[in-house]
Amino acid sequence: MASSPNAVTPSVPRWPGAIAAGLVLCLTLGTLAAVSFRAEWSGGLSASDWAAVRFTVLQAAASAALSIIAAIPVARALARRRFRGRGVLITLMGAPFILPVIVAIIGLLAVFGRGGLLNSALSALGLPLVSIYGFQGVVLAHVFFNLPLAVRLILHGWLAIPAEQFRVAASLNMPVGRYLEWPMLRAVVPGVALAIFLICLTSFAVALTLGGGPKATTVELAIYQALRFEFDMATAARLAMIQFVICATAAGLAWLVTLPQDAGAGFDRVVQRWDGAGLALVWDVLALAGAMVLLLLPLGMVVQRGIAGLTLIPEDIWSAALRSLAVAVVSALLCSSLALALALRRGGVLAGISAVLPLAASGLMMGTGLFIMVWPFVDPAKLALPVTAMVNAAMALPFAYRALAPALEQIEAGFGRTADSLGMTGAARLRWLILPRMRRPLGFATGLAAAMSMGDLGVIALFARSDQETLPLAMFQLMGAYQMEAAAGVALILLTLSVGLFWLFDRGGRADA
Amino acid sequence: MPDALQLEQLLIRQGSFTLAADLAVQSGSVTAIMGPSGGGKSTLLGAVAGFVPLERGRVFWYGDDITQSPPGQRPLSILFQDNNLFPHLTIAQNIGLGRSPRLKLGTPEWSEIDTILERLGLAGMGKRKPSELSGGQQSRAALGRVLMARRPLVLLDEPFAALGPGLKQEMLDLAISSLSEAGQTLVMVTHDPDDARRVAGNVIVVAEGKAHAPLPTGQALDGATGPLRGYLAQP
Numbered sequence: 001m002a003s004s005p006n007a008v009t010p011s012v013p014r015w016p017g018a019i020a021a022g023l024v025l026c027l028t029l030g031t032l033a034a035v036s037f038r039a040e041w042s043g044g045l046s047a048s049d050w051a052a053v054r055f056t057v058l059q060a061a062a063s064a065a066l067s068i069i070a071a072i073p074v075a076r077a078l079a080r081r082r083f084r085g086r087g088v089l090i091t092l093m094g095a096p097f098i099l100p101v102i103v104a105i106i107g108l109l110a111v112f113g114r115g116g117l118l119n120s121a122l123s124a125l126g127l128p129l130v131s132i133y134g135f136q137g138v139v140l141a142h143v144f145f146n147l148p149l150a151v152r153l154i155l156h157g158w159l160a161i162p163a164e165q166f167r168v169a170a171s172l173n174m175p176v177g178r179y180l181e182w183p184m185l186r187a188v189v190p191g192v193a194l195a196i197f198l199i200c201l202t203s204f205a206v207a208l209t210l211g212g213g214p215k216a217t218t219v220e221l222a223i224y225q226a227l228r229f230e231f232d233m234a235t236a237a238r239l240a241m242i243q244f245v246i247c248a249t250a251a252g253l254a255w256l257v258t259l260p261q262d263a264g265a266g267f268d269r270v271v272q273r274w275d276g277a278g279l280a281l282v283w284d285v286l287a288l289a290g291a292m293v294l295l296l297l298p299l300g301m302v303v304q305r306g307i308a309g310l311t312l313i314p315e316d317i318w319s320a321a322l323r324s325l326a327v328a329v330v331s332a333l334l335c336s337s338l339a340l341a342l343a344l345r346r347g348g349v350l351a352g353i354s355a356v357l358p359l360a361a362s363g364l365m366m367g368t369g370l371f372i373m374v375w376p377f378v379d380p381a382k383l384a385l386p387v388t389a390m391v392n393a394a395m396a397l398p399f400a401y402r403a404l405a406p407a408l409e410q411i412e413a414g415f416g417r418t419a420d421s422l423g424m425t426g427a428a429r430l431r432w433l434i435l436p437r438m439r440r441p442l443g444f445a446t447g448l449a450a451a452m453s454m455g456d457l458g459v460i461a462l463f464a465r466s467d468q469e470t471l472p473l474a475m476f477q478l479m480g481a482y483q484m485e486a487a488a489g490v491a492l493i494l495l496t497l498s499v500g501l502f503w504l505f506d507r508g509g510r511a512d513a
Numbered sequence: 514m515p516d517a518l519q520l521e522q523l524l525i526r527q528g529s530f531t532l533a534a535d536l537a538v539q540s541g542s543v544t545a546i547m548g549p550s551g552g553g554k555s556t557l558l559g560a561v562a563g564f565v566p567l568e569r570g571r572v573f574w575y576g577d578d579i580t581q582s583p584p585g586q587r588p589l590s591i592l593f594q595d596n597n598l599f600p601h602l603t604i605a606q607n608i609g610l611g612r613s614p615r616l617k618l619g620t621p622e623w624s625e626i627d628t629i630l631e632r633l634g635l636a637g638m639g640k641r642k643p644s645e646l647s648g649g650q651q652s653r654a655a656l657g658r659v660l661m662a663r664r665p666l667v668l669l670d671e672p673f674a675a676l677g678p679g680l681k682q683e684m685l686d687l688a689i690s691s692l693s694e695a696g697q698t699l700v701m702v703t704h705d706p707d708d709a710r711r712v713a714g715n716v717i718v719v720a721e722g723k724a725h726a727p728l729p730t731g732q733a734l735d736g737a738t739g740p741l742r743g744y745l746a747q748p
Contacts, residue, residue: 414596417564422662423585424614432616436601 011416011425012434017345020338024354027394028361031369032244038372039241040234048214048222053242055211056218059135060200063142064193070143071150071192072185074291077284078151079158080273089288090155092295093148097399097448098502099299099495100455101145101205102472106491107298108132108141109484110305117301137210138218142203146196148295153195157188166273176273194254201247202362205457205472209479219243220364220458227462233372240368244361251360306492309485317474317490321497324454324470327389328501332450335393336442339400343408344434355401358394366391367459384463388470392453399452400445407441408434443509447502454498471497515540515575517698518561518666520724523570525553525560532556534570534724536717543689543699544727545709548719549744554702557717557724558668561700562591574666585614590659592672597655598643604630604654605639611662629657632691649680656688660695667692669701685712706734706745720744 045053078090096104111117112132119129132140161180169176207218217225219239226236345351358366370387371380380387411434419433435442457472464473471494478487517540525532532553538544546554559565561572563584571580574588584591590611598607608626609618618626630639633653635646643651652673659667673684689712692699700717703709709716715727718740725740733739 415599417584417591417593418597418599420564420584421562421589421591422610422614422658423583424610425583425585428615432602432606432610432614433599437599 011420011429012344013426014345016341017351020341021350021354024357024394027366028357031366034369034372035237035240038233038237040238051214052217052219052222055216056201059138060197063139063200064196066143067146067150067196068189068193070147071154073287074151075154075158077287078155081284093152096145096148098451098498100472100498102457102475103302103491103495104144104298105141105209106488107302108144110301111298133210134216138206141206141210142200146199150192150196153192154188157184191257194257198250198254201250204364220362223364223368224462227368236368240365243365247362248360302491302495305488309489312486313489320469320471320474321493327385327470328450328454331389331392331453332446335396335400335449336446338397339404339445342401343405356398359398363391363395363458367462380463381465384460384468387463388460391459392456396449396452400449403441403445407438411437439509443505447505450505451498451502454501517575519573521571524568525556525565526568531722533722536724536726538700541696541698542715543713544715544717545713546702546717546719547709547741552719554719555670557719558670558702562589562668563587588664589666589668590662590664591668592655593670594672594674597672598651600643603640603642607654608657608661611658629660633657648676652684660691665697667697667699671702
């Protein structure tokens with residue numbers, strides 16, 4: 001028998017990872033069990049169920065397709081041009097992750113809404129007005145959020161083409177597009193499209209604010225309406241199961257295609273190229289200018305309208321802000337602890353599955369399941385904030401895990417043997433080796449989770465009463481009451497707090513001890 | 514001298530690579546491991562330290578079977594080619610880890626660290642991070658941890674290889690002199706016959722899947738008849 005002492009004794013105890021995996025499995029598969037127990041299938045799917053499924057899939061597909069189509073020229077321009085502010089622009093493209101959805105929607109309404117810039121211009125010219133509500137609005141918001149992600153991921157593909165190949169192509173006068181760029185796009189685009197499709201399947205806040213009605217209701221929105229307005233738990237549970245099936249199918253597909261990863265670095269390379277003069281230059285300038293307008297104009301409007309609206313915000317917004325901060329901090333700490341505990345299992349199958357499972361289980365499904373589970377015992381509204389913190393932590397877990405697991409592997413590869421030889425195991429290894437060397441990714445992951453939780457408008461809408469409002473929920477209610485100026489003021493506060501929280505954690509990870 | 518370290522019928526298998534060893538190392542001796550690149554010198558050291566799983570065989574330390582002991586509980590200190598110091602900890606903390614992996618140290622231990630720093634020419638540098646030290650000073654600090662650990666067997670896997678030739682020699686001499694003072698047994702990997710001649714009493718030749726029993730250095734390095742003659746003849 002082979003004796004392998006180092007394989008027998010793990011350097012860090014495995015029980016925290018087991019607890020974390022158990023908690024995540026409860027939150028995902030446990031809530032799935034709860035909804036499947038409560039779901040009513042008599043008569044199969046109703047006509048409105050089918051309509052919701054159709055809308056959900058169609059809008060996600062359209063959003064993914066449009067994001068990609070728009071991203072390709074932008075990514076190409078960034079890949080082959082060097083200009084001032086290029087780095088800033090690429091960094092800014094990473095920002096949507098920490099931008100609260102509802103804040104962006106205020107900005108989009110200010111540009112594309114009824115009284116927005118676009119319609120003011122159209123009416124001044126005597127042209128018919130456009131509506132931001134319904135299918136086109138949902139898709140527009142999704143493109144706003146996912147175009148930057150698509151640009152970053154596709155740009156990665158572009159920058160991965162070796163510089164020598166461009167040189168060879170130039171010397172042979174080969175068409176670069178056909179022989180170098182098209183094969184790259186064919187390899188990269190399917191994964192990017194699936195990732196965006198998956199994100200759009202579960203984006204509740206966009207559908208809540210810009211969708212609605214029989215023609216523009218997503219499955220998640222239908223869950224919310226069934227539970228919140230009709231108090232029909234059986235229907236909500238049935239819809240939650242449908243949502244799970246849709247997401248699990250998409251996540252399964254994504255698994256097969258292997259999703260691209262935003263490495264977050266290496267963007268500063270510009271490959272020297274010999275094509276791209278003349279018309280191509282015009283094309284690149286147009287692509288970059290278009291993307292900048294689409295991304296920056298709404299954000300600028302948030303700031304402009306927000307400053308104007310600051311005087312109109314209701315008194316009790318500060319207690320909502322405190323609640324939001326508390327939920328975000330608790331959720332972020334929980335999320336990074338879970339991610340760390342799972343990462344410490346180093347390649348354990350159950351840990352790996354637990355870390356990606358929240359991608360398949362939507363926030364509203366988890367929320368519905370928890371609602372059904374606690375309902376017989378306690379008023380769900382009493383648990384609104386803890387449940388929100390927990391579900392938000394689960395939702396951010398896949399991203400946090402992806403930041404931590406490779407970092408841990410790197411630490412162990414570099415210093416594992418030295419630590420082993422010194423007998424640094426368990427808490428000593430964590431305190432003197434792993435935590436100090438993981439500060440950066442830990443700070444980043446915690447900041448990301450905090451910002452995501454801060455801006456979340458999902459589970460909270462399912463559970464909370466008016467005395468437990470978080471900032472996004474308060475904003476949503478102001479918008480529902482047509483107090484758009486006050487909502488814009490709150491949006492500015494929410495934006496500042498989200499970005500501030502992210503910055504604080506991320507910065508904390510970078511600061512030298 | 515009695516045998517300190519004994520490798521009994523050791524067999525290591527890594528894919529198609531195998532290494533057999535059946536040998537003993539004397540107490541208080543300095544032994545060099547030599548042989549062609551890729552022959553398994555570091556693998557042998559890793560097996561003694563507990564990092565390389567054994568297909569069969571046992572490792573004894575003064576008759577105690579340590580085959581199943583995890584690396585940190587073996588009576589040895591090991592220095593690798595790199596990453597011996599933790600960059601986020603101070604030099605004093607790095608040295609202190611040799612005594613306590615939890616860094617639970619009392620006043621006497623901290624002053625012992627100061628003494629070691631002084632002895633190695635690093636006086637006053639305890640509060641610095643490794644990156645604030647030169648390469649030679651970093652090597653001294655790593656050696657300081659071995660001194661602090663006071664474990665009876667010391668394994669060196671070419672920790673000074675990245676230093677220039679002069680500095681490498683100086684560090685090796687410092688290591689030998691400070692360790693032999695405490696009567697520690699030393700096993701080191703080296704490529705350099707001069708190093709072996711200067712400091713090692715014996716040489717373990719590792720080649721063609723086998724680690725041979727230690728030979729007196731002169732005999733092992735004999736260019737005409739020694740087992741390394743092919744290797745040594747290479748330019």
